[in-house]
Amino acid sequence: MAEKKPTGTVLVAGAGISGIKAAIELAEIGYKVLLTDASPQIGGILAKLDNQFPTDHCGMCRMLPMVGREYASQYCMRKGLYHENIEILPFTELKSVEGDAGNYTVELLKKARYIDTDKCNGLGECIRVCPVETADEFNHGLTLRKAVYKPVPHSTPQMLLIDMETCTRCGECVKVCPTNVINLSAEDEALTRQVHAIVLASGVKLYNLKDFEDAKSWAVSPDVVSSLAFERIISGSGTFDGTIRRPSDGRPAKKIAWVQCMGSRNRRQKRDYCSSICCMFALKEAVLAKEKGGDEVETTIFYMDMRTFGKDFYRYYERAVDEHGVKLIRCRVQGVMLNPDKSLSMRYFDSETQEFFVSDYHMVVLSTGQVPYETHQKLADLLHVDVDSRKLLPTDPYDKVKLVKPGVFLCGSLMGLTDISEAVGSGIAAAGQVSRFLSGLDVSLLEEEEIPEPTAKDRDEPLVSVVLCKCSEKMQESSVDFNALGAGLKRLNGVGEVHILDMLCSDEGKQTVLDLLAKSKCNRLLMGACHPFMYRKSLKNLAKKAGFAASLVEITDLSSIVHRGFFDPQPVESGKRDYTRLAYNDLRGHIENLKLKPALHVESLSINPAALVVGGGIAGMHAALSLAQRGVEVHLVEKTDRLGGYAGTRIEHTIDGLTPVSMAKDLAGKVLEHKHITLHKNCEIVATQGSLGAFETKIRDVSKEENFYLTHGAAIIATGGHEGATDEYEYGNSDQILTQAELKDGLATGEIDVGEAETIVMIQCVGSRQKEGREYCSRICCIGAIANALAIREKNPEARIFILYRDVMTYGFTEQYYTQARLAGIIFVSYSLDNKPKVELVDGSPVITFTEPVLNAEMQLTPDYLILSTGVDAEASNREVGKAFGLPVNEDGFFVEADSKWRPVEFLKVGLYVAGVAHSPMTLKDAILQAEAAAHKTYAYLSGRKIHTAHTISRVHDAICVRCQRCVTICPYGARSYDEALDRIIVDGATCQACGMCAVECQNNAAEIMGFSDKQIMAVIDAGLSKDPVAATPD
Amino acid sequence: MSEFEPKIVGFFCNWCTFTAADLAGTSRLSYPHNIKIIRMMCSGMVDPKYVIKAFLNGADGVLIGGCWPGDCHYINGNLKARRRVAMLTEILKEYGIDEKRFWLRWIAASEGTMLREVVNDMTAKLKELGPSPLNREALGEKSEKAKMIG
Known part of the structure; x- marks a missing residue:
């Protein structure tokens, strides 16, 4: 027999959202993942953020896998995560990386927590008795914690640890620990692992107030807080239970100011970059302050440029200002003064009124930006590579996630300065690159688990085995009378046996259960143990070992009732009665539920392993090649007769030295040569039907005037976009008035000679960021204008170049080009929407009039050229393509993804993905990143691995279904459809997420969620309200 | 006679x-035992008949807890719940169930404190x-009414 191939193993170093996403994506396709984080918990910065725009709440759970969801945790992600294929190692540092591509040996250092979190039951007695109090980092020092503490209060398992810096080693915690899991002399543990690929996702830090060189002008009061600290102040689990109070005296804060660009866009501090996230962060916090604190809360943001460049950011900005009344003042404030009444004064210049003001605030929030660079040198040393000229890790020029060292990838804020959706997208893209890399190595996937069919025993009369854990000896004086409870449960119909054990979590405990269950005649199992999240994985495995069908095992949280009783101050006797009843009713509900639960089975789906990519631009070609490289058959449909799209045919050079046209030529060559790619030029999408795994798309070949059909398992929409059109500012009436693209072409061909030009004026946001027109920022025009201005400057150092702008959107590292342009003497003049520049033609030449805000004077220029930045328009064909696939297109003509933050390249309809400008205007690198991510999402289904439905899924009872199709309409995922030929409602098993909408909507109970039937829930309600005496207790 | 302890059935979104x-449990924010929590995957999964069933079984109040609008894991189940609750409230009123007995509240995962307040308040x-x-x-x-219905 041939030697077994090693299982493809990937280290993901950093468990913030991008790392988590990369890990989930790799685990989903069957690789083994080691997910480490240097901090004691996972979740990164997002663990602290309760609210994210645009919903102003949280949707992190949407990041969990859709198919194979039952392999992963199915609860709030901010509590924690598990996945069968991911080994999570928090508090573990990467110490060294040796070896070559595909064969890395990594050394990890698992730091001592002094508490065995695998066995800790989360009772928290240690916290109660700990005498030490110190500032809690989680709440930015606004609250206190003990030396033994939970690093993230809402995490589960609770992941306690002891901070040895403050611990006095008094040993009180050791004495009270019921499970004996505290070891004060524990040591760090060195681990060595072999991995095939590495994903670096160590993220960034936010600028620390204390590191300010000019801290004394800002850190004048505890009421000057960082934006992340403010997030904790307003959090429901934060410092003041969700009310807005100032930290100094806990009094309500009614006047709050935000100061932008703290620690960024500052050349003096050598921080010539924009943190990219703070503008939206501040807008969101200001809106939240209004929502939580009421209308009387005044919120003011002091800013330089309101950088609302992302998809739908501008609309959020409009809502913040128009609906919530957030006040924006363009002024870089220089410091804060503390008044005797503890209020804070700031002096600013209001350019609208041309006056200086001093205003008092109750609280000042500093938008402390992301700090790149810090970890790059360290990581570069570990990997034996040199940082690049920007002091960042050296990556492929086009691929932000691909390090120059083969087999090593990066994602999240390590790539640059990213927001949530970019972090998530890059996590998927990094997983995609890893999967491409591993497909070239001789490694295997984790073995597919055989999912057993329900046995005859499972279908027998239900008989429940109940296993209860009392926790430990130290908890004997607990509030629940286990003997009475056990006797009461045993009396119930359908209960075969009740076992009461100590410490189910211990190895002996587990063995005892296995021995007991081996003799059991029962076919259903209820475990009342610790916190269900905590041991779910190990208890599930235990149940499996004991031979129970997965769907017939329930694990319930008995411990929280026991713990609640433990801390209840009421007398033991009455308490015991109360809590025993509580536990009895709860367990009885679960028993009734289990008795009625059918043995569920899963089905494997038949998947057509071909992909369709719509659009032969750079994103489309990149996605096609990414899939083809992994052996997927790809049909690439392009509506014109040539590949390359807009960027690949029009943009020769970008400001950061990329050459899209030649890059597109290179890609096109590979596409044409690739044996797995079939190109369909001059073709348009007519209609599509089917669902994941079995789509059929009708395509029209425009040149041959004939139709044909393609069948495919999934599709990527990469239809792209183009430069916007305008008739504003006399465009079209003078050959001295050009768009940026026309200027660029003219400069390249030499048709436009700027050598003799005296004055050139550029106007930004033409038809953009306004109610009528493109109500969004096109993201690339400011950088494009600067690139053109610098090119003109090079040809003609004497020319006066004016750029009239509203907000300069040079986010991230592109800020340096803005700096460069200003140093080169290019004059930036801001204008506002209600005072736009005016252009008239005098003798056929443009004359432009505008207000110069610093001089507060009207100026008139007669430029040689007037250049208009007309933004990016969506392809007009998006609406037809959207209609064909049943996909939503927004009012701007771009496709609407499933979730702007957490599912950036997916559609709600499973099996369809979006990449590039079809999603929203974006830079070339971002489009490539999205293409990689979309390709990977597609690959997860088309890799040839079996795709199973979940156990818990919606079904139709045809006999009682009246085909009214109301379930079809209400399903949020489009998982239900009516098959006319069969005259039946069909459920798409891969798409259904078991939300239960159909079951409620159905008048006949014909729609049912397996495992959540009416009968079961009714029985649970009965049990919950039952007053049956618990046996043997004087109830 | 001891004080009346109302019984509440809570249908909470997973x-x-x-x-x-x-979170309230693990943070030791104690709330009264008057509530029996039944976990549903989504507030939109709460069939009106479950609410009726709870009242018929003698519950003094029913609390449906879901995600804030826009946050639903299943896109918009909570909005569907809101629509149904509005309708069901009217129907329950016809049968003599005061609308003050039937609550729908949005409580996010991090809002353990709010949960405690809501349960205390409702109790x-x-x-x-x-x-x-x-x-x-x-x-x-x-109770004549009880006889009539029961």
């Missing part, structure tokens, strides 16, 4: 409110309101 209840309000007309146990067999 992703938000159930997590909040769990207090139900104590003022007294037993539900269908709570035969608390009213004794004397």
